[in-house]
Amino acid sequence: MALNPAIASEDKVLGTWGDAITLTRKPSGVAYLAIDVKGLSNTLSSQVLDCFTESFKKINEENDLKGILLHSPKEGIFITGADIKEIVKFADQAAARSLSSRGHKFLHSVIETPLPVVAAVDGACLGGGLELVLCLDKILAADTTSTIFGLPEVTIGLIPGLGGTQRLPRRVGYRKAVDMILSGTTLKPAEALEVGLVDRVVAAEDLLAEAEKAVLALYEKDFDSKKYRAIEEAKVEEAEGGAKKRAMVLKSSKRAVRMRASDNYPAPGLAIDVMETGFNEGLEAGLAAEIEAFGKVAVSDTARNMINFYFHKEMASQMAIRAASKFGTPETVAIIGSGFMGRGIAELCLENGLKVMIRASSDEKSEQELERLNKRYPDLAEGKLISVTDLKQLAEADLVIESIYENLEAKQKLIEEIWPYLGEKTILASNTSSIPVERLASFAADPSRFIGLHFFSPINLMPLVEAIVPEKADKTALSRGLAFVSKLGKVPVSVADSPGFIVNRLLTCYLTEALHILVAGTPVQWIDTAARQYGMPLGPLELLDDLGWGLSQAVSESVSDAFGERIKLPDEIYFPIDAGFDGKSNNKGIYVWESNGKKVGVNAYVQESMGAVSSDDEPTPEEITKIQEALFLPMTDEASRILEDKVVKKPRDIDLALIIGAGYPPFRGGLLRSADKMGIDHVIEGLERIYSDKNPRREISNSLREMHNIGRKFYSLS
Numbered sequence: 001m002a003l004n005p006a007i008a009s010e011d012k013v014l015g016t017w018g019d020a021i022t023l024t025r026k027p028s029g030v031a032y033l034a035i036d037v038k039g040l041s042n043t044l045s046s047q048v049l050d051c052f053t054e055s056f057k058k059i060n061e062e063n064d065l066k067g068i069l070l071h072s073p074k075e076g077i078f079i080t081g082a083d084i085k086e087i088v089k090f091a092d093q094a095a096a097r098s099l100s101s102r103g104h105k106f107l108h109s110v111i112e113t114p115l116p117v118v119a120a121v122d123g124a125c126l127g128g129g130l131e132l133v134l135c136l137d138k139i140l141a142a143d144t145t146s147t148i149f150g151l152p153e154v155t156i157g158l159i160p161g162l163g164g165t166q167r168l169p170r171r172v173g174y175r176k177a178v179d180m181i182l183s184g185t186t187l188k189p190a191e192a193l194e195v196g197l198v199d200r201v202v203a204a205e206d207l208l209a210e211a212e213k214a215v216l217a218l219y220e221k222d223f224d225s226k227k228y229r230a231i232e233e234a235k236v237e238e239a240e241g242g243a244k245k246r247a248m249v250l251k252s253s254k255r256a257v258r259m260r261a262s263d264n265y266p267a268p269g270l271a272i273d274v275m276e277t278g279f280n281e282g283l284e285a286g287l288a289a290e291i292e293a294f295g296k297v298a299v300s301d302t303a304r305n306m307i308n309f310y311f312h313k314e315m316a317s318q319m320a321i322r323a324a325s326k327f328g329t330p331e332t333v334a335i336i337g338s339g340f341m342g343r344g345i346a347e348l349c350l351e352n353g354l355k356v357m358i359r360a361s362s363d364e365k366s367e368q369e370l371e372r373l374n375k376r377y378p379d380l381a382e383g384k385l386i387s388v389t390d391l392k393q394l395a396e397a398d399l400v401i402e403s404i405y406e407n408l409e410a411k412q413k414l415i416e417e418i419w420p421y422l423g424e425k426t427i428l429a430s431n432t433s434s435i436p437v438e439r440l441a442s443f444a445a446d447p448s449r450f451i452g453l454h455f456f457s458p459i460n461l462m463p464l465v466e467a468i469v470p471e472k473a474d475k476t477a478l479s480r481g482l483a484f485v486s487k488l489g490k491v492p493v494s495v496a497d498s499p500g501f502i503v504n505r506l507l508t509c510y511l512t513e514a515l516h517i518l519v520a521g522t523p524v525q526w527i528d529t530a531a532r533q534y535g536m537p538l539g540p541l542e543l544l545d546d547l548g549w550g551l552s553q554a555v556s557e558s559v560s561d562a563f564g565e566r567i568k569l570p571d572e573i574y575f576p577i578d579a580g581f582d583g584k585s586n587n588k589g590i591y592v593w594e595s596n597g598k599k600v601g602v603n604a605y606v607q608e609s610m611g612a613v614s615s616d617d618e619p620t621p622e623e624i625t626k627i628q629e630a631l632f633l634p635m636t637d638e639a640s641r642i643l644e645d646k647v648v649k650k651p652r653d654i655d656l657a658l659i660i661g662a663g664y665p666p667f668r669g670g671l672l673r674s675a676d677k678m679g680i681d682h683v684i685e686g687l688e689r690i691y692s693d694k695n696p697r698r699e700i701s702n703s704l705r706e707m708h709n710i711g712r713k714f715y716s717l718s
Helices: 046-061 093-112 128-133 164-172 174-183 189-194 204-220 225-239 242-260 266-281 283-298 301-327 340-351 363-376 391-396 408-421 437-441 475-487 503-519 524-534 540-547 549-567 571-578 604-610 621-644 651-662 671-678 680-692 702-710
Strands: 012-017 021-025 030-035 067-071 077-079 117-121 124-126 138-142 148-150 200-202 332-336 355-359 385-387 399-402 427-430 450-455 464-469 491-496 591-593 599-602
Touching: 012 046, 021 046, 030 046, 030 204, 046 093, 067 204, 077 128, 093 128, 093 283, 117 128, 117 204, 124 128, 128 164, 138 189, 138 204, 164 174, 164 225, 164 266, 164 283, 174 242, 174 266, 189 200, 200 204, 225 242, 242 266, 266 283, 266 301, 283 301, 301 475, 301 491, 301 651, 301 671, 332 340, 332 391, 340 355, 340 363, 340 450, 355 363, 355 391, 363 385, 391 408, 399 408, 399 475, 408 427, 408 437, 427 475, 437 450, 450 475, 464 475, 464 651, 475 491, 491 651, 503 524, 503 540, 503 549, 503 571, 503 621, 503 651, 524 540, 524 621, 540 549, 540 591, 549 571, 549 621, 571 604, 599 604, 621 651, 621 671, 621 680, 621 702, 651 671, 671 680, 680 702
Parallel strands: 030 067, 067 117, 077 124, 117 138, 124 148, 138 200, 332 355, 332 399, 355 385, 399 427, 427 450, 464 491
Antiparallel strands: 012 021, 021 030, 450 464, 591 599
16 A cells, blocks of 8 residues: 655645645655646656656755655556557647657756655556656665556557666666567566566555665765666676677567567567667667657557557446446356356456355366366465355355356256355356347346356456346446456456347458358458458458357357348358368368467368368459458448447447457557548448449448438547
8 A cells, every 4th residue: 555654744845736746855854756646547747747847946956855755645556657648639740759858858857866866666657657767766666466567658559758768778688678668568566676677675564764764875875876877787788698699689679579560560660679779879869769759659540549449448447447346346256167268267266366166067077177276276276266066055156157058048957047046146147158148137036136247268368358238137236247357357348238249249240251252262361361461360261260160150140140141151161060160179170270270271171162262372452452341341330230239339349349359450449440540431332342242141231321421430429
């Protein structure tokens, strides 16, 4: 917990600036510089930078100070970085460079301050917050779970813009700095100490006292900041093996970035270029290059789209956090089913401190799952893992999740069997991916306590959970479900009960369109190449093999039963399905797969049975564009129907769900934001062309036609 020292009678307030900064002189001669921006977080907006600048002017005017202690009284928050709401509004590169330059000028004044300056970090120290403390003489960190350090800018299409590309490698070495900047990952206090990012880790209750001692110790030995920095940087260089090895790190990093980051994500490559400039030409040249590069990426479409995606994700997460604070988080969770998904949910629950009850298809299998979890989590599972051998035990659970196989009759039997044993306030959630939750809720004696929580596979990697709200569900049940999702660190999107919900409905459309153009004669490889060039992690035919043909067929039939031929797999695929084809799992799919998961060619049997074409020729740019439009414009049309059907309220819900649940490329900002960018006129023209080339199984949605007629965009509906 962050400490906010009360201002005692012997303390002297030297100044306050805006609603952000307070400077208080303690009797020891140490000035406490507190950042406490109005609101939930501390961000470095233009206004806050101005306040900081004025506070340091005041510091330099004082004659009786021995040093400065920078801290934040906010619980769990130090400084979370720049104000990205301000960044997304930049009109041009000049405006972005101007803010970065102002920040650099302020940090230079901090470095030039003759007094020792120590940071007492308790909470998130990210982005510009980390760049600020890198300019200080000592960094002490509280030993708390909320204290983390990182430069996450590349995750929103930016690069560090306040010296991070230059000062972090000089503090922790190029190898670690490259890893932190390119991955955007964060370090816990112990990890930060290990790499030399912080100087000490202390108990939270001792943090301010120890930081004050550190300030006084530096003052008493007539500390020379510049000399100290030079010595420490020389040690880091020596530890890395000298300039030659550091150059090799940068060279290999540049090569890795070229291989992994496409032109659609310019930030990683620019970050490496800027770091290399600082390495070859010195700190000042590196800082100048950083300002220039920051200006370039800050106004790019990639950054704007990724920042908007970040906002949407935060909105969804905050909604779940508010639900947790108001309605409480389920503490005991019973999981019925020990298949792949059930195991994943159980592991997540244990990792997040929840008590877990397991019931598999038999007592023997329940005990086996218990044994597996105990071995995997020997510390976490102790006292928090129970095998349900008697259904009466389920009364202890706040939340029960059924995660058995996708079969209506089996789920009905289970719900009717367990319901009499649930507690009066126990919520029952189904992890169904395709069965209408309203139908499942009808089997519960009290449908108000029945919801859907659709997790995505692999659970440990996929952040999305679709929270499905059947008509009779109580708001409290949904809110507690959202709180549970938040506790697991997942992002919930609330959806109305509708076949396929968001992601499976749109993915089925994606797969359907891919298979139709495949049987119409488009080469197999071209379809997947076009999708990957668009930014998808897998092409649709690769995805079909990965998901499994049986599952895809089941979801497709569930969706097409409700929506008709437009989302129905072509007849040509049913022959190989009937012949036992299920994709990668049994090496019977569109492709031939090796045991290590490597794709080694197109399956000749599928080609013959489906009339598919294979080609080793490269498609032309025009052919790539045609395929991409055939895949993604019908998805846009279907997404407009999802809004029309009121499955979700906002276009942003669809975009968020597709990005975090289906791998839609973040640099595009989402399917519907991308449609707005290309123009609804273009979307309509493309769909008319695509639909005229096929049998009349699809027609443009009424809502999309209406948007076109009145000149509106998806995000103008928000």
